[in-house]
Amino acid sequence: MSSAQPRGPVDSSRTPRFAGPATFARLPRLDEVGGADIAVVGVPFDSGVSYRPGARFGGNAIREASRLLRPYNPAQDASPFALAQVADAGDIPVNPFDIAEAVEGVQAGADELLGTGARLMTLGGDHTIALPLLRAVAGRHGPVALLHFDAHLDTWDTYFGAPYTHGTPFRRAVEEGLLDTSALCHVGTRGPLYGRRDLDDDERMGFGIVTSADVMRRGVDEVAQQLRERIGDRPLYVSIDIDVLDPAHAPGTGTPEAGGLTSRELLEILRGIADCTLVSADVVEVAPAYDHAEITSVAASHTAYELTTIMARQIAAGRDAS
Numbered sequence: 001m002s003s004a005q006p007r008g009p010v011d012s013s014r015t016p017r018f019a020g021p022a023t024f025a026r027l028p029r030l031d032e033v034g035g036a037d038i039a040v041v042g043v044p045f046d047s048g049v050s051y052r053p054g055a056r057f058g059g060n061a062i063r064e065a066s067r068l069l070r071p072y073n074p075a076q077d078a079s080p081f082a083l084a085q086v087a088d089a090g091d092i093p094v095n096p097f098d099i100a101e102a103v104e105g106v107q108a109g110a111d112e113l114l115g116t117g118a119r120l121m122t123l124g125g126d127h128t129i130a131l132p133l134l135r136a137v138a139g140r141h142g143p144v145a146l147l148h149f150d151a152h153l154d155t156w157d158t159y160f161g162a163p164y165t166h167g168t169p170f171r172r173a174v175e176e177g178l179l180d181t182s183a184l185c186h187v188g189t190r191g192p193l194y195g196r197r198d199l200d201d202d203e204r205m206g207f208g209i210v211t212s213a214d215v216m217r218r219g220v221d222e223v224a225q226q227l228r229e230r231i232g233d234r235p236l237y238v239s240i241d242i243d244v245l246d247p248a249h250a251p252g253t254g255t256p257e258a259g260g261l262t263s264r265e266l267l268e269i270l271r272g273i274a275d276c277t278l279v280s281a282d283v284v285e286v287a288p289a290y291d292h293a294e295i296t297s298v299a300a301s302h303t304a305y306e307l308t309t310i311m312a313r314q315i316a317a318g319r320d321a322s
Contacts, residue, residue: 006085007033008071017067022060023088024123025069025305027081030089037084037315038308039118042091043106046287047099048128048165052254058286058297059091059123061252062304065297073309075271080305080312086121089113099128099164107132114140114280119311121304124284126254127154127166130239131173137237137280138178144279145183145234146170147227149266150241151190151212151257155202166254166285174205181206183234185227187269188212188244191257212244212260220265224272231276238270238281238307242300250299252291263299270306278314281307 009026023029024040042059049055072079080086092109094102106129113120114136122133127150138144148154148170155171157163163172173179185208193199202209208230215223243253246260286300 006082008081022063022067024063025066025081025086028087030087033085033087035085035116036087036089036118038086038121038311039089039113040086040121040123040304040308041089041109041113042123043094043125043129044091045094045096045102045106045124045129046126046254047096047102049126049254050159050165050167052287052290054287054289055124055126055254055285056096057288058125058284058300061286061288061291061294061297062123062283062300063088065294066301066305069301069305073305075267076274076306076309076313078309078313080309083316084312086308086312099162103128103132103164107135110136111139119315120280121308121311122280122282123300123304124282124286127169127239127241127284128164129284130282131164131169133280133282134169134173134178134237135176141235141279143178143180145180145231145236146173147185147187147231147236147238147273149187149239149244151188151243151260152241152255153186153189153198153202153207154241155205155207156198171205180234183231184208185210185230187223187227188215188261188266190259215261215265215269220268220272224269227269227273228276231273233277235279236276237279240281240283240303241285242283242296242303243285245299250296252287252289252296253285254287263302267302267306270303270310274310274313278307278310281311283307
């Protein structure tokens with residue numbers, strides 16, 4: 001992108017927040033600005049879920065809930081939409097009946113956007129989409145560090161013999177060499193597993209685990225410090241399944257588990273890793289049919305806002321340094 005002043009959100013003092021198209025944070029569409037430093041893109045796909053469907057509607061629910069986001073982020077002391085051009089790139093169209101073809105389509109769409117120089121803030125969709133997104137990002141940066149916020153490990157081998165589901169993306173990513181296995185961590189995991197082997201397999205792949213109980217006992221500052229040390233200066237991808245939050249904070253999701261993080265804890269951990277080199281991110285598994293009063297969508301929109309702010313700050317800092 002050029003150094004021209006970025007085009008920001010619609011002025012809410014002139015057009016009420018509840019009016020007009022629901023782009024993310026009321027930002028311009030990508031075709032209105034010609035190019036972006038950060039492309040917010042939806043992937044309306046949920047054919048890889050194992051329990052409740054409905055995450056195909058998550059991206060638009062997050063966009064609707066993001067109408068109330070404002071241009072200055074006091075927690076990070078930054079105005080992200082003034083620091084970088086952020087635009088809504090619409091949705092990547094995918095085949096809802098063929099998972100393998102959908103995975104290829106998501107990768108192609110992500111490759112196209114990354115090819116413009118943009119970083120991606122992807123709104124899912126179910127967690128299956130993390131695999132093609134990581135393929136695209138690793139194609140640009142090589143193997144990346146991964147922070148995976150989730151109630152579940154998502155490193156299982158197959159479901160009903162299917163290799164591509166929302167419970168398998170990170171095993172496939174490890175197998176394909178997309179991840180820097182010295183810098184992998186799950187955050188917020190909890191709940192029953194199929195057996196001890198789930199944890200043993202996960203450890204062999206290189207993942208560390210910070211459970212939701214660890215966050216409660218140790219606090220967000222200590223957890224964020226541990227994550228910063230593990231990531232170092234490697235290029236980082238952050239993948240957030242909204243079910244990392246307790247069902248009290250995110251009822252609208254497909255596989256809820258009791259005992260999760262609060263939305264405050266999630267946001268504070270993200271702010272604590274703001275100096276890590278975030279190359280792209282996703283927020284997935286918002287299923288609005290199970291939501292109440294937009295609780296889940298609001299939490300997801302603020303999560304995406306924090307991630308976008310981190311990327312915008314780093315883009316601006318890189319531009320100033322050059």
